[in-house]
Amino acid sequence: MNRANDIDRHVGARIRERRIMLGLSQQQMADLIGVTYQQAHKYERGINRISSGRLYEIAQALSVPVNYFFEGIDTNRASDLNARQRMCLELARNFATISNERHQEALSQLARALAAEN
Numbered sequence: 001m002n003r004a005n006d007i008d009r010h011v012g013a014r015i016r017e018r019r020i021m022l023g024l025s026q027q028q029m030a031d032l033i034g035v036t037y038q039q040a041h042k043y044e045r046g047i048n049r050i051s052s053g054r055l056y057e058i059a060q061a062l063s064v065p066v067n068y069f070f071e072g073i074d075t076n077r078a079s080d081l082n083a084r085q086r087m088c089l090e091l092a093r094n095f096a097t098i099s100n101e102r103h104q105e106a107l108s109q110l111a112r113a114l115a116a117e118n
């Protein structure tokens with residue numbers, strides 16, 4: 001495997017994870033950074049390389065520093081998410097779409113209570 005391609009896939013996976021955490025679709029992400037849906041998809045899959053300027057725009061759109069996309073790169077992290085990681089990302093996305101703050105707080109308290117049982 002080419003190390004550069006591994007890095008492209010890692011950065012793309014981090015973009016996808018953050019986008020999902022924020023509850024954004026690929027189309028919304030594409031609109032935010034001024035590219036087509038297909039281009040955004042290729043960035044996330046690591047198929048197309050991302051220029052430094054574009055990565056900066058993506059970081060701005062996702063409200064993270066540029067180095068966020070490189071975190072964990074040396075830990076041999078698998079680029080595919082396991083079932084638990086997917087569930088966590090889906091939970092974060094769904095939580096972000098709850099508009100009622102009381103419901104968000106209730107869900108947060110429930111999660112804390114359940115976690116304390118273990």
